[in-house]
Amino acid sequence: MDENINELISDLKSYLEYLKGMGIVSIPASEMKADEPGQSTMITLEDVRKELGDCKRCKLHRGRKTIVFGEGNEKATLMLIGEGPGYDEDVQGRPFVGRAGQLLTKILQSINLPREEVYIANIIKCRPPQNRNPEPDEIQSCTPFLMKQIQVIQPKIICALGAFSAQTLLKTDVKITALRGKFYDLEGIKVIPTYHPAFLLRNPERKREVWEDMKKIVELLG
């Protein structure tokens, strides 16, 4: 037993020396999982999805058809986060697939970013009744999973779509009109709020501002 532990410590030391040599001096504990003592690996989106399971952590599970986990590139440099699933998303189990989603796809195309290259998710993963705003207890139950998705993906930029997403991510009640178009920090990741595509469908004259925000994203992504 002692021999095994010594061997394990020695392996760990070698691994840490290797990481140090690569310039990596810390490993966020949240990115590790331990299936068995001494066996730690990086977590993946699949792990997060498995942990979420057939989630009933908040009352929104009662009215949903499907959990809308999120989709896209696990190594995306840009992540887009909306509010929550609507009717079409609930039926299809995919984020941003209704009219607002089609507009989002067009916005991404306009900056030469195919949908498959980014990662798209929402603050909450189940459709609220009559598309009402999510309530604090629902956000509290659901956002830990979104945070894990962010930790796995480690995007360079998060684009918060709409007031609700921006205010939740940035923990503020400042209006979206004041928040949009500027970069904020979320644990080392740049967050830029912009208008939600559903808002643009109702207010097409605001598309120009979103276009300006997208240009800033492109510039930062390089």
Ligand code: SF4
């Ligand atoms: S909204 Fe989130 S926490 Fe609530 S049931 Fe759905 S997946 Fe679970």
